[in-house]
Amino acid sequence: MKKFATTIIAGALTLAPAAMAEDLKMATVAPGTSGYLTMSTMATLVNTNQDQHNISVDATGAAAKHMIELAKGDLDFALTAPVIFQLMSKQKAMYQKLDEAPELAKNLRLVYWFPWGPVHFITHSEDGLTRWTICAVKPSFLARQAVERGIPDMHG
Secondary structure, eight states: OHHHHHHHHHHHHHHHHHHSOEEEEEEOSOTTSHHHHHHHHHHHHHHHHOSSEEEEEEOOSOHHHHHHHHHTTSOSEEOOOHHHHHHHHTTOGGGTTOTTHHHHHTTOOOOOOOOOOSOOOOOOGGGOOOSHHHHHTSSOHHHHHHHHHTOOOOOO
16 A cells, blocks of 8 residues: 555656646836737736746846847747847847847747837827927937938827
8 A cells, every 4th residue: 555655646746747837937128018018918818828838027128138138048038129139140239249149149039020010109299209300309219210211200
């Protein structure tokens, strides 16, 4: 009887880890943004429709930093944009001082794509921010790039 009980317990311990969900870490941009909504919805759908994986969402930090964390294996998923990947792989802009950026970029893979276009820009109507030139007065990489490239103003 003792041998039988030991076998059952050992068998139960062997099966227990297989029944537990694998924890996966996802990083995204701040709550309230389109990126956060998309990524948190993905995590919710995954978590509620299967038992093998559990995705936890961290909505802190910046996409450029998330790319480094993802490439180093500290994250399992992250939100980014094609331009950020290209800057990382060419060691440009915010990655210019990171010597390992091009090698780290080789560790990244695309899971899925959603058709946002470059970025969604939304402001409060009372802010009066309806033209890129208004935004470009203050230090802003995005507004400066928009003005230089002739991207249409934000009417509507």
